[in-house]
Amino acid sequence: MSAKVLTITSGKGGVGKTTATANIGAALAKRGQKVACIDADIGLRNLDVVMGLENRIVYDLVDAVEGRCRLNQAMIKDKYIPGLYLIPSAQTRDKTAVSPSDMIRLCNELRSDLDWILIDSPAGIERGFKNAIAPADEVLVITNPEVSAVRDADRIIGIVEAEEKGSPRLLLNRLNPEMVKQNNMLSADDVVDLLAIHLLGIIPEDKAVLISTNKGTPIALNEKSLAGQAYRNIAQRLLGEDVPLLDLDKGSGFFNRISSVFGSGEK
Amino acid sequence: MDNFIKRIFSKEPSSADQAKDRLRLVLINDRTDLSSEAMESLKDDLLDVLSRYIKIDPKSVRIDITQEGRQQRLIADIPIAGPVSRKY
Numbered sequence: 378m379s380a381k382v383l384t385i386t387s388g389k390g391g392v393g394k395t396t397a398t399a400n401i402g403a404a405l406a407k408r409g410q411k412v413a414c415i416d417a418d419i420g421l422r423n424l425d426v427v428m429g430l431e432n433r434i435v436y437d438l439v440d441a442v443e444g445r446c447r448l449n450q451a452m453i454k455d456k457y458i459p460g461l462y463l464i465p466s467a468q469t470r471d472k473t474a475v476s477p478s479d480m481i482r483l484c485n486e487l488r489s490d491l492d493w494i495l496i497d498s499p500a501g502i503e504r505g506f507k508n509a510i511a512p513a514d515e516v517l518v519i520t521n522p523e524v525s526a527v528r529d530a531d532r533i534i535g536i537v538e539a540e541e542k543g544s545p546r547l548l549l550n551r552l553n554p555e556m557v558k559q560n561n562m563l564s565a566d567d568v569v570d571l572l573a574i575h576l577l578g579i580i581p582e583d584k585a586v587l588i589s590t591n592k593g594t595p596i597a598l599n600e601k602s603l604a605g606q607a608y609r610n611i612a613q614r615l616l617g618e619d620v621p622l623l624d625l626d627k628g629s630g631f632f633n634r635i636s637s638v639f640g641s642g643e644k
Numbered sequence: 645m646d647n648f649i650k651r652i653f654s655k656e657p658s659s660a661d662q663a664k665d666r667l668r669l670v671l672i673n674d675r676t677d678l679s680s681e682a683m684e685s686l687k688d689d690l691l692d693v694l695s696r697y698i699k700i701d702p703k704s705v706r707i708d709i710t711q712e713g714r715q716q717r718l719i720a721d722i723p724i725a726g727p728v729s730r731k732y
Binding site (some may be wrong): 524534559560567 | 664667668675711713
C-alpha cells in the first residue's frame, strides 16, 4: 500500500472543508479503503467533533510531531467504520508547532499503511494552509456558489498551481437547485466557467448535513440524503469510477414536478 | 412562468448574472494584479505609441482582458483610420 495524500482546502472559512473531509473519508472507508483524516488546523480543532470522536482523544498531531507519542497512538479509530482513523489537531496556541516538512515526514511515515490520507486544511493562506498542502499528491478546492467563496477559491487555485501541485479539482458545496432555477444562485456551470478547473462533485444544500453533524455521524452513511449520495459518488470518482453528476432537478419531488407542468412550480 | 415574464420585462439582470459578471471582473483584477485605473493608463500609453505610426480613432479602439481557461489574455482590436501624415 502507498497512500495518496489528498488535501481539502478553500481559502474562505465556513464553506465545508471539515464536513467534506469527514464524509469523503467515511465514504472511502465504507468502500473498504484504509483512510486517515488529519486535522491540520492547529489551535482550532474541529474535525474530531464533526466525526464524533472528541471524547477519544489522548494524543494529537503536535504530540506525534514532537515525539511525545508514536504516530499510531495519535490515530483514533472511527466509531462506525472500520479502516477509518482520525489524527486530531492540537488546541495549542503555538501555530508554528508544526512545519511543512513535519507534515511531509509524517505523511511519508503513514503512507505504507494506508490507502488514503485526507488533510483538512485551515482557512486562509498562512502557515497552517502551507502545512496542509506541503505533503499533498492532489488538492481539492471546495467552495460555495457565493461571490466571496468563489473569489477566495480562485486565489487558492492560483497558489496551489504556483506550488506545482497540479491543477486542483473542485467540490461545489451547498448548491440549492431551486435557487439556481430561479436565477438567484450561481450554477455549477457558472462556477466551473469562472474557475476553469475540473469539477469533482456537487454537494446539494441539505438540512440532513447539519443534523448529522449535530450527532457526530457522517452524512455519507445516510442512504436517504442527497448530500450523502453526493459524497458517496465523490468517493467513487476518487477511486477512478465513472459516476455521473447527481441530477439535482429530480430532488424536487413528484408534486413539484406535477405543479411545474401546470406552471405554478416556478416562483 | 411568473419568473420568466418578470425576467423579460425587467431591466435588471438576475442576481446570478450579476454575481457572475462581478466575479468575472474581480477575478481578472486578482489574477493580473491590474486595477481598472492601471488598465486605463495601459490603454492610453498603448494608443500613444501606436498613434506615432498609424492614425487611430480612440473611440473605436477596444482593449480588454479576457479569460481563456485559467489564462488571461490581453485582446486589442484597433481599427486603423489611415497613415500618419509624416513630416519630412
